[in-house]
Amino acid sequence: MLFFIDKLGDGFLEKYKIIMTGGGSAGHVTPNLALIPKLSDLGYEIQYIGTEKGIERKIIEGEGIRYHIISSGKLRRYIDIKNLSDPFKVLKGVLEAARIIKREKPNIVFSKGGFVSVPVVIGAYLNRIPVIIHESDITPGLANKISIPFSTKVCVTFPESVKHIKGNKGVLTGTPIREDLLKGSKLKGRQICGYGDEKPILMVIGGSLGSKVINDIIRKKIDTLLKQYNIIHICGKGNLDNSLSSKKGYKQFEYVSEELTHLMAAADMFISRAGANVIFELLALKKPNILIPLSAKASRGDQILNARSFEKSGYSMVLEEEKLTGEVLIETMDRLFKQKDTYIHNMNNSSVKNGVDEIIKLIKKYTH
Template sequence: MKKKRIVFTGGGSAGHVTPNIAIIRELHKEEWDIFYIGSKKGIEKDLVEKIHIPYYAISSGKLRRYINFENVIDVFRVLKGCLEAKKILQKIKPHIVFSKGGFVSVPVIVAARLLKIPIFIHESDLTPGLANKISKKFATRIFTSFEETVKYFPENKTTYIGSPIRGEIFQGNAKKGTEYLNFNSNLPILTIMGGSLGAKKINETVRDVIKQLTKKYQVVHICGKNNIDHDMYNIRGYKQFEYIHDELADILAATTIVVTRGGSNSIFEFLALKIPMIIIPLTLQQSRGDQILNAKLFAEKGFSVTLEEELLTSKALMANLELVFDKRKEMQSAMNLYSKKDALSFLLNEIGRV
């Protein structure tokens, strides 16, 4: 049987890449040849190369909502990216392009449309990002993580399916996670994640209260690239990492509470694992506000509490941790009532029908 070919695209942050990787891992290699188009320096390059998928880098510009001279330069970068993407797609001749958004996806989608290649898009956030707002007119099918998001896209080609969650995240073993960290079973484990690029204020606040934290918790601190504090290596009950790959499922299986940004993919994974959350979303100065909306909806459903970064202090962090710890059973009960959709299986089925 002749293999089908699929091109994935999306990048700029891990949130635009990990759902693609979840799908890639489940596609049968005997049925599919898989390729990835991303930016030259984005995090997607490192993540995709780790799973040994052919990677093609193109020029891309940042999509800004404010006036900046770089916008003019980026128009030419995007046009160059469209030409590069078209050349790559003409060489690969894929049966489908699947996009998770991010600015690098726009040239790929434009090129795919010119070549009349079917385009599937998945939008993770409550409101669509600028890349997907541009891309929706070119898409063949659009899928969303939130039911409330459907209204932002053409009704005739949009389907609410939930978030495609990595299958391996459910395979974690709490005992292995505890042993990997060299922790014990006497204190609960608190996992702190500032996103794939880290979070300066979260890192600083955690380290300011680490002595208080380690009296009640054993702390796993995933602090982002180049954010390790080498003076804090020998603190008992505190482990810091730039990023965690293979061991993450085991660590999450052992986790009692997680402190996280409000990226959709991450919080849906924690929801699926029924881990109570403190969500510290990116501010409006750092983002378009999508994480704030995600956090608000999760808090309303009883899955988490929200701590705005502008209000993040040592005292506020400790108070919110106490609140979540006391309400953790109640939060898990709310999570149990959540009707989880198997978005990954749905997408695999839809891709297979192309």
Template structure:
């Protein structure tokens, strides 16, 4: 007897893929097959194909709705229509028991196709307010899961549940010793990790590198600087280790980390919370985003889990002062994080997804 299949979708950024990465082994362990629908050249293709070579990856056309004027706003709807047709063909062949969507614009035609073909569509929203792609897809969803309780004000309550955060199990199994082997740190200074997102952040990269000599007097530094942002002149320094992006190594690097500077994407900040890492958040500005990271960061600041430095204020001088404050507030931040509600495991989330599958 053939296994039933669950289709996962989501992409555009690593944040729209990481939960799906965590769910794949849990869902397959529940005797389901998993197939993935993503874009042809998005980061999701690289992350899924590299991590799960046995998972069938379907690439579809994917448009994007921009909040600013662009000629592509006139052509991308045709890509969405093409993606809808491609998704319907995939669903027709796969006959999935459910579709789980993590968001991003590639997920919109997939959710629409699922609704049209009578397949349960489950959406996961990890930010305080839904992104545009999820807003468009929500009418086609059978159920919506949220991370923040505050999000329930922005979604149809009759078909929504707040589950809290979900943390990948392998994240908790990292080894600080392996992390030190990767970075070759051989002193007792605390470790500062800098994360600017999968594409990197010019503001954060500039702030850390402008102050690097001063910062290295206090910290060892792990710098995840984003694709194409490696500074060759800084290679080989004893206390500074830079990467474009990491996947399997992340759990080891986080376990040896004492402090984090990061953007305020929901997935990442809840991982830091689960590991009780004092964090300085520099959210994307409203000029560069819809403001979701600002809301995420503000809630973490309100709950005493993080310090926040607005991007417009992140000059090298203010950045250095914020780092000094982060180190001074270490014990208080950890105390607040210790009292936080524990996250769900990927297994618990997978059970919720399976509970919404279409019965035979």
């Protein structure tokens, strides 16, 4: 099937193709899903490069998009025996990606990051194909740090991020939000959980893989929380607690896909990790929230920076993982409930917009 786009706006039609990449976690895939409908409407043929067993494969193939498999090693900042072999996997991935790109001849490549993206970005560079990268966090992750020298432009989400991008490549676009996320039904969300209108709903999200720290603290204080809230708890694969299944007002899920928009619409307040994608979704939905960023001991500290930026802007309350106790959580929840209207007001007045249109403009500009 051929796809066409009137790039010049003068009736002259030309065929365009985009290859997208990003993986390793849902956070490196879902922003691509936000761009795909508009790219399709514009007539771009869309293909994707990812790994064989990465989370991106199931998500992208579920969208009916042509998917190419390459090898890639994980990039680490810490000492690990696999650091000896993984660079060779990356090199193999570069050669595989370069061959795919040479054969498919895309007009542009869009990368959302994650370790799979590095071979694709370098492969595009070797084929002289323009590359647009998107960085969600305030400071670039390791994969994007390696990729930036081979890129044309780098889209960033936070105003503070532009200064971290060298070579005048940084462009403030915001993060792309899926249009369907904004169309969830509060009523459907309550019906899915069997909740009436008697209590506000607290939704707990620990990231795409779940968070043991957050899961444990919620379950420790479950009886206290249930006195005031109905709870929707997305706890991650393999993290269900069957002993709590009979608790009235407590609904737990390993992972939610199609119903997520309705569940988020139904929720009145959130407790969440501080990955950039989810916090900008909460901002777009105007949902008061408590952020518990991943500890610097277990990460590069990007979630801490994200959370502090949102706290400074008046969009979120923040709790440090190291200082988290059941009592502190309950006290903070009480404060958030009392001040929820202030947080909604701050989010309503935010100048941050959905990044889809700005990113699409950039993709169109550098498509050749």
